[in-house]
Amino acid sequence: MHVPEEFLYAHLEETLAGLPCHLQTNSSKGRFLVASRKLLQREKVLESEAYLTTVLPSWKKRICRGCFAAHSSRLSIKCQCNQAWYCSEACRESHARSGTNGAQCPVPHSLVCPVLSHFGGCKCDADMESVLHMCLDVLALQHLDTQARRAGEQRRASLGHADFLLLQDHSDDFNEDDRRGWLKALAFLEGALHKAAWPGQVPAPKELLHIVGRIAANNFGIYRTRGGKVASGRQGMALEKASIGGQAEELTSNAATGTPASQRPCSISLAKLPAWPLAQTALTKELPGQGQSVSYPQHASTADYQHSTAGDTVEHSDVDSHSTHVKHSCEQPCKKVCSALLDSLRLSEGDVCHKTRRAKIPAGAAPHMVQPVQNVTTVGDADSSASAGAGLGAGAPSGHGTPGKAQQHSSAAEPAAVPEATIDRVPAAPDQTASVASAGRSMFNSADVESCDTAGSSAHDLRERATAAEELIGRELYIRASLLNHSCHPNCVVARSAATAAVHALRDIEEGEELTISYIDLGLPPSARCDELRKNFFFECTCDRCTEEKAEGATKCTYERSKIKGAQSCAPKRRGRKARISR
Numbered sequence: 001m002h003v004p005e006e007f008l009y010a011h012l013e014e015t016l017a018g019l020p021c022h023l024q025t026n027s028s029k030g031r032f033l034v035a036s037r038k039l040l041q042r043e044k045v046l047e048s049e050a051y052l053t054t055v056l057p058s059w060k061k062r063i064c065r066g067c068f069a070a071h072s073s074r075l076s077i078k079c080q081c082n083q084a085w086y087c088s089e090a091c092r093e094s095h096a097r098s099g100t101n102g103a104q105c106p107v108p109h110s111l112v113c114p115v116l117s118h119f120g121g122c123k124c125d126a127d128m129e130s131v132l133h134m135c136l137d138v139l140a141l142q143h144l145d146t147q148a149r150r151a152g153e154q155r156r157a158s159l160g161h162a163d164f165l166l167l168q169d170h171s172d173d174f175n176e177d178d179r180r181g182w183l184k185a186l187a188f189l190e191g192a193l194h195k196a197a198w199p200g201q202v203p204a205p206k207e208l209l210h211i212v213g214r215i216a217a218n219n220f221g222i223y224r225t226r227g228g229k230v231a232s233g234r235q236g237m238a239l240e241k242a243s244i245g246g247q248a249e250e251l252t253s254n255a256a257t258g259t260p261a262s263q264r265p266c267s268i269s270l271a272k273l274p275a276w277p278l279a280q281t282a283l284t285k286e287l288p289g290q291g292q293s294v295s296y297p298q299h300a301s302t303a304d305y306q307h308s309t310a311g312d313t314v315e316h317s318d319v320d321s322h323s324t325h326v327k328h329s330c331e332q333p334c335k336k337v338c339s340a341l342l343d344s345l346r347l348s349e350g351d352v353c354h355k356t357r358r359a360k361i362p363a364g365a366a367p368h369m370v371q372p373v374q375n376v377t378t379v380g381d382a383d384s385s386a387s388a389g390a391g392l393g394a395g396a397p398s399g400h401g402t403p404g405k406a407q408q409h410s411s412a413a414e415p416a417a418v419p420e421a422t423i424d425r426v427p428a429a430p431d432q433t434a435s436v437a438s439a440g441r442s443m444f445n446s447a448d449v450e451s452c453d454t455a456g457s458s459a460h461d462l463r464e465r466a467t468a469a470e471e472l473i474g475r476e477l478y479i480r481a482s483l484l485n486h487s488c489h490p491n492c493v494v495a496r497s498a499a500t501a502a503v504h505a506l507r508d509i510e511e512g513e514e515l516t517i518s519y520i521d522l523g524l525p526p527s528a529r530c531d532e533l534r535k536n537f538f539f540e541c542t543c544d545r546c547t548e549e550k551a552e553g554a555t556k557c558t559y560e561r562s563k564i565k566g567a568q569s570c571a572p573k574r575r576g577r578k579a580r581i582s583r
């Protein structure tokens, strides 16, 4: 469906009406949001409901598609397509009629069910399969809009397919392997649409690739805490090394089987889609007796886990990403921290800050929480959700870009039973509980950090350490929140609760200043951040922090840019000059 560009822009501006921010565009950054007036720290800049949501196949039996609540045990009611599970008959009926409760663009399941009935034979990797579900929902929205237009009706949904077209499409930037993998998966979707006699237009895989290109650059990951056991070191070595929280983490991935996904029969393997923003996905949560708090999992954790052990309580003084990092320390000289991480946190060897020992969180207590308002981070018991990670891939976020890595697990793989208390519920009420996870900041002890040092770990080791505590269980798309560009020194944070994203100012922001969030883990060393952004979001970060670090010579490209179609290599040229990447 062709929608004129001017219409899209006018519509986009309409969706921002009344907010303290407006849209600007430039050639290097595309569209971005700018403060229309001075914003105060913590002020809510915008709030958006999820446009679409999807759940990874391994979680489909635990998350009710009707009300989107997560459950500790397998649900007993399912749809005949075997792709949607429910906590009650009422949820099943309402899902069939009007889609998932709370979604901004609910797609009636009855429309997509015949297509999903053919997904049983999908040989894609689990993450990819979930994206195919999202693609199908996009086609369903397009179909509903077309039908309504033909009937001369105004669709009741506040957003429609045109809004999806507003999102930036990066499919032309996919590298050849990814492109091939996606085209194969999309051919499967095309086949399923034909078999189900899809009532709308059935686009060819090449056209469908533009849907994936939009999802890729704009989706938010839904994560949950993986529990007390964590995979450390490189993903391929996770099984051997993952012993920090007790016994080795069980992986259903290639790391465990030793078989690269690319060699598994009938599987399509390719790089994962990035799910952003991992780092600044803040979660609001209501806990009995603790009131509402906001957790900043990744940021806080990259700082915390250095010396934290189960049961520790670590103090923080601010929610600002820099100060969160800086305040992390714990009466132990920071030389124990991997030097690359030290650099990125802007700490010096020997810096000492203050760890406060407080009451231990009993086993089975709620997941880790950060309460910036009260300046307290409680570090949960490492074993409190030990079973949660069993049977799952090494929850590194998608977007590592390397095919066949540990996060790939078969769609049949299901999480082991998780005690109710360790699951972050996904409530129907948006302001209650976070959909998922905070990072496991109790996961790494100082001995482990030392071993990281002595092993001379790479940037990606750190990344994997930071994210192995989280497991990607689904994805969400937001329209307005997708207009926020990235900065490694962001001035905003996205607070997520079930199917809602609220953007808050991290500090006072002057009128006319660009609003930015982080798409990645800011605790990563400069070269890893640079890799992540290039590989997954196809741009070169020019924020003040990167510029400063580049000037200090800290940023080194380690990703083979040549893999991206039409791009120049990042490898230093013969005469020692670094190739520059122009977008």
Ligand SMILES: C[S@@+](CC[C@H](N)C(=O)[O-])C[C@H]1O[C@@H](n2cnc3c(N)ncnc32)[C@H](O)[C@@H]1O
Pocket (backbone or CB within 6 Å): 028, 029, 030, 031, 032, 166, 167, 168, 170, 217, 218, 482, 483, 484, 485, 486, 487, 536, 537, 538, 539, 540, 541, 542, 543
């Ligand atoms: C979620 S979208 C952000 C909105 C986007 N600029 C647009 O026009 O729709 C993510 C994409 O925006 C671009 N982007 C985000 N932050 C950027 C930055 N700091 N510099 C350059 N491009 C950026 C990249 O192309 C990235 O893949």
